[in-house]
Amino acid sequence: MSATAVAPRLHGIRHRRLTVLVVLLGALAVTVVLSITIGSKSVPVSDAWHALTAPTGTENDLVIRSLRVPRTVLGVLAGLALGVSGALMQGHTRNPLADPGLLGVTQGAAFAMVASIILLGVDSLLVYIWFGLAGALVASVAVFALGMVGGRGGPTPVTLALAGTAVSAFLAALTSAVVLLDEQAMDVFRFWQAGSISARGADVVWQVLPFILAGLVLAMINAPGLNALSLGEDVARSLGQNIALTRTIGVAAVTLLSGAAVAACGSLAFVGLIVPHLARPLSGTDHRWLLPYSGLIGAALLLFADVIGRVVAPPGELEVGVVLALIGAPFFVFLVRRRKPVRL
Amino acid sequence: MTTLTTRSLRVGRMSWQIRLRSVTVALTGLVLLALLMVLSMRIGDIDMSLAEVVAGTFDVNSPAHFVIMELRLPRALTGALVGAALALSGAIIQSIARNPLASPEILGVTTGASVAVVAGVVASGSVNSGVSGLLATLGIPALALLGGLLGAAVVYGLAWRRGLDGYRLVLVGIGVAAVFTNVKFWLLTIGDVNDTGRAMVWISGSLNGRGWEHVTPTALALAVLVPVTLLGTRSLDALRFGDDTVTALGVRMNLARALMILAAVLLAAVATASAGPIAFVALAAPQIALRLARSGQPPLLCSAVIGAVLTTGADLIARTAFSPIELPVGIVTAVLGAPYLIHLIWRSRK
Numbered sequence: 001m002s003a004t005a006v007a008p009r010l011h012g013i014r015h016r017r018l019t020v021l022v023v024l025l026g027a028l029a030v031t032v033v034l035s036i037t038i039g040s041k042s043v044p045v046s047d048a049w050h051a052l053t054a055p056t057g058t059e060n061d062l063v064i065r066s067l068r069v070p071r072t073v074l075g076v077l078a079g080l081a082l083g084v085s086g087a088l089m090q091g092h093t094r095n096p097l098a099d100p101g102l103l104g105v106t107q108g109a110a111f112a113m114v115a116s117i118i119l120l121g122v123d124s125l126l127v128y129i130w131f132g133l134a135g136a137l138v139a140s141v142a143v144f145a146l147g148m149v150g151g152r153g154g155p156t157p158v159t160l161a162l163a164g165t166a167v168s169a170f171l172a173a174l175t176s177a178v179v180l181l182d183e184q185a186m187d188v189f190r191f192w193q194a195g196s197i198s199a200r201g202a203d204v205v206w207q208v209l210p211f212i213l214a215g216l217v218l219a220m221i222n223a224p225g226l227n228a229l230s231l232g233e234d235v236a237r238s239l240g241q242n243i244a245l246t247r248t249i250g251v252a253a254v255t256l257l258s259g260a261a262v263a264a265c266g267s268l269a270f271v272g273l274i275v276p277h278l279a280r281p282l283s284g285t286d287h288r289w290l291l292p293y294s295g296l297i298g299a300a301l302l303l304f305a306d307v308i309g310r311v312v313a314p315p316g317e318l319e320v321g322v323v324l325a326l327i328g329a330p331f332f333v334f335l336v337r338r339r340k341p342v343r344l
Numbered sequence: 345m346t347t348l349t350t351r352s353l354r355v356g357r358m359s360w361q362i363r364l365r366s367v368t369v370a371l372t373g374l375v376l377l378a379l380l381m382v383l384s385m386r387i388g389d390i391d392m393s394l395a396e397v398v399a400g401t402f403d404v405n406s407p408a409h410f411v412i413m414e415l416r417l418p419r420a421l422t423g424a425l426v427g428a429a430l431a432l433s434g435a436i437i438q439s440i441a442r443n444p445l446a447s448p449e450i451l452g453v454t455t456g457a458s459v460a461v462v463a464g465v466v467a468s469g470s471v472n473s474g475v476s477g478l479l480a481t482l483g484i485p486a487l488a489l490l491g492g493l494l495g496a497a498v499v500y501g502l503a504w505r506r507g508l509d510g511y512r513l514v515l516v517g518i519g520v521a522a523v524f525t526n527v528k529f530w531l532l533t534i535g536d537v538n539d540t541g542r543a544m545v546w547i548s549g550s551l552n553g554r555g556w557e558h559v560t561p562t563a564l565a566l567a568v569l570v571p572v573t574l575l576g577t578r579s580l581d582a583l584r585f586g587d588d589t590v591t592a593l594g595v596r597m598n599l600a601r602a603l604m605i606l607a608a609v610l611l612a613a614v615a616t617a618s619a620g621p622i623a624f625v626a627l628a629a630p631q632i633a634l635r636l637a638r639s640g641q642p643p644l645l646c647s648a649v650i651g652a653v654l655t656t657g658a659d660l661i662a663r664t665a666f667s668p669i670e671l672p673v674g675i676v677t678a679v680l681g682a683p684y685l686i687h688l689i690w691r692s693r694k
Contacts, residue, residue: 096515097445146686159689161445162631166682166689169624173678176548177671180541187537194529267529270522277515319533325526333502333519336512 017289020282024296028076031303035072036064039310040317043068070202075303075320077205078197078265081212081257083298084219084291086272087279089258091226091287092250093161096277100258101269102164103251107171108139109263113192114178114185126203128188132263133211140255143167144248195266195321197306208260215256216295222249223287230285268321271298274332281335301328366637366646373649377424380656384420385412387664414555422554422618423659423673424652425562427625429615431651432566434626435633435642436573436608439580440601441514447627448612450517451605454621455524456495457488457613458547461620462528465543466535484546485558485617492613495524500605508598549622549674551659558618565614569607573644576604581641623674625651628681635688654681 037043043051043060050056051064085100093102101107112135116122122131146167147160179186225246228236233243258272278301279293302320305327309318351362385397392400392408400408401417430448437446448454464487503509503516528547532540545552579600582589612626629651630642636650637643658676665671 095443095445096511097443097450097518146690162689163686165445165627166685169628169678170682173623173675173682176544177675180544180548180672181669183537183541186541186544190529190532190540194526194533270526273518273522319530322526322530325522329519329523329526332522333516336515336519337502337505 017283021289021292021296024293024300028296028300028303031300031307032072032076034307035075035303036068038307039063039068040315066201070200070205071197071306072303073205074200074208074264075197075306076299077208077212078261078268079271079299079302080295081215081261081298082268082271082302083275083279083294083296084216085254085257085261086269086274086298087276087287087290087294088219088222088226088250088254089272090276091230091290092247092254094230095161097273098161099269099273100254101168101262101267101272102143102161103254103258104139104143104164104167104171105136105255105259106262106267106269107168107175108135108137109133109259110189110193110267111135111171111175111178112138113263114175114182114189117185117188118178118182125200126207128192129204129207129263133208133259136259136263137255139167139171140251140259144251191319192266194319195268195324196319197265197302198317198320200264204264208264211256211260215253215260218249218253219257219291220288222246222253223291226250226287227285230287266319266321268302268324270321270324270328271302274328275301277332278335363637363639363643366639366643369633369636369643370646370649373646373653377649377653377656380653380660381420381424384423384656384660385416387660388416389667418555418559419551419553419659420656422558422562423551423655425559425566426551426615426619426622427629427651427653427655428648429562429566429569429611429651430622430626430655431629431633431647432570432573432644433608433611433615434651435630435644435647436580436604436611437626438630439641440604440608441510443514444631445627446514446517448608448616449521449621449626450499450514451609451612452495452499452517452520452524453492453609453612454616454626455521455528456498457492457616458621459495459524459528459531460487460491461546462531462535462543465546466531466539488620489613489617492616493609495520496609496613500609508601510601545672546620548672549620549677550672551619551662552670552672554619562614562618565610569611570648573604573607576600576607577644580604580644620672620674622655622677624678624681625654628677628685629654632681632685632688 033045033048036048037045041063043064047060048064048068051058051061052069055061055065082100089098089100089102090096092098109132112131113128116128116131122128143160143164146163175189179189225236225241228239228241229243229246231239236243236246258269262269275294275298276290279290279297283289283293302324305323306320308327309320309323312318312323351364353362382394382397385401386392386394388411390411392411396406396408397412399406400412403409433448433453434446437448437450438444440446441450461484464483499513499517499520502520503513505512532543535543615622630647632654633646633650634642637646654677655673658680659673661680662671662673662676665676
């Protein structure tokens with residue numbers, strides 16, 4: 001094909017990709033508005049605008065500013081983080097079963113939290129989250145180190161995936177043992193495990209924000225390298241890629257993103273598992289587009305599920321993790337059945 | 345080198361390749377299993393000498409008879425059989441999915457069983473103060489079996505679309521497993537914390553109080569399904585090459601695969617009904633076997649033997665390490681199996 005024929009086609013692809021990006025941003029904006037206005041007390045959009053721009057301390061202002069906004073921001077951050085880290089994880093392990101929890105972050109966070117409860121008597125959410133974050137980081141570094149030992153140029157996909165599964169299973173077993181022996185830890189653990197972004201407050205948002213921002217930057221830096229790696233390590237090496245560096249950046253990004261999200265919101269790694277499969281038919285296998293698409297779909301899906309969870313079982317709420325599984329998973333199965341899956 | 349390390353076995357029109365290394369691994373595993381079984385007979389609330397164990401086994405009038413024949417032997421046998429069944433199931437699924445992370449969870453068996461049991465425990469707990477005798481002895485295994493088979497039927501039904509694609513099966517399996525797992529989490533949050541505790545013990549996998557009524561069904565399932573899976577080994581080996589190649593090789597792919605999946609589902613469902621979803625055995629045992637036997641795919645019999653060794657050893661630790669508190673065996677299988685698998689991964693990369 002001559003160069004003149006290729007140029008318009010490339011242009012068309014880029015145009016289509018930008019359109020999809022705008023559509024996804026629009027979908028996220030709609031879910032943000034829904035998330036701010038809908039809840040056990042519904043607030044008209046005009047009142048919500050009033051609360052955000054010129055609060056005067058009315059009841060609606062308080063609901064919006066102290067509850068809805070932090071909850072929405074946390075949902076967006078966690079959804080972005082899980083979507084992007086899921087796509088990174090599947091790219092690096094080249095395994096459609098890989099979720100961000102594969103590096104051990106979910107089980108690392110869970111174990112550190114229940115251990116802090118029974119060993120140190122911790123009983124405040126902010127402190128649990130610090131422990132969860134620390135546990136996630138330590139577990140992830142351990143998995144990466146194990147996956148890397150003896151490997152040439154960084155961990156191979158299979159060893160990384162297996163090491164992650166093994167460490168996760170080990171930590172999950174310890175967590176089960178702890179919660180079976182201590183009823184208070186069990187009580188905290190079962191609610192954390194179900195996954196939720198409610199009742200977290202602005203403090204939690206500020207707590208995880210730096211980690212997620214840093215993770216997003218690293219992820220985008222990682223995208224071109226990951227594209228080269230997905231051609232196979234030998235091809236990537238011959239293209240001049242530093243494989244160990246690319247893998248390390250990728251794992252660091254996954255750790256920061258999913259560690260922060262999971263510590264703050266509980267076990268929602270499922271978002272990271274399905275979202276890349278939803279994004280891949282739209283983006284193709286180019287990670288420079290797959291990562292942002294996954295992030296946006298993750299955020300919109302998480303917020304939407306949270307809104308549903310608020311209204312579906314009045315006067316109570318259903319945890320977002322449960323709603324996600326009940327809505328997201330059947331939708332995912334439907335998509336998988338309808339079209340031929342885009343393979344990794 | 346393969347000519348030196350393999351022998352072929354021919355029976356009538358059928359022939360198998362026997363890899364000597366796999367045989368060595370399986371035999372070593374069986375010896376280890378026998379040793380662990382003897383230890384399981386000897387150690388417990390009352391420690392016994394070997395002579396007492398032998399007397400208790402064969403002499404009806406021996407004081408140890410009840411402890412050996414009604415408590416320790418059926419429990420140890422349940423552990424070994426359940427471990428073997430789970431590992432075999434995992435080996436089949438990993439071969440079909442061509443994915444080392446696949447396990448019966450992907451087929452909806454263990455997660456389906458967990459949801460059914462947690463729902464049963466939470467529902468009965470909120471009606472009366474405890475799990476009634478009937479639900480504990482008959483109800484829970486029956487619920488688990490039903491839930492496991494239903495879960496598998498859902499996954500298989502959704503993944504079937506003018507034939508079965510291994511990749512689609514895995515993706516559908518993830519989705520369905522996620523639904524079941526999160527429903528389980530949710531059920532755990534709505535129940536009373538005591539019921540939750542009881543349900544947690546079951547979903548961690550436990551051999552506590554398992555008797556002959558658990559040994560018999562698992563043994564029967566293995567007796568029927570092990571020959572079936574061994575006959576299917578050849579088509580399983582072929583499946584590894586991808587769907588197109590397999591069709592070209594003349595294997596009736598969908599039939600062979602459906603039969604093997606059915607066998608895997610039944611093995612996992614029966615095992616889960618007896619002892620709960622014991623973690624990690626189905627995933628780790630085939631991977632350990634593959635590395636010990638240095639074969640390309642999880643060797644079926646080796647996996648089964650290693651699954652049995654892992655579970656029996658884990659239960660011995662689970663009931664003695666923190667005596668009188670007893671841990672669910674599923675916790676110990678992960679604590680034992682995970683470091684060993686990591687060690688093997690580490691060694692094989694050198």
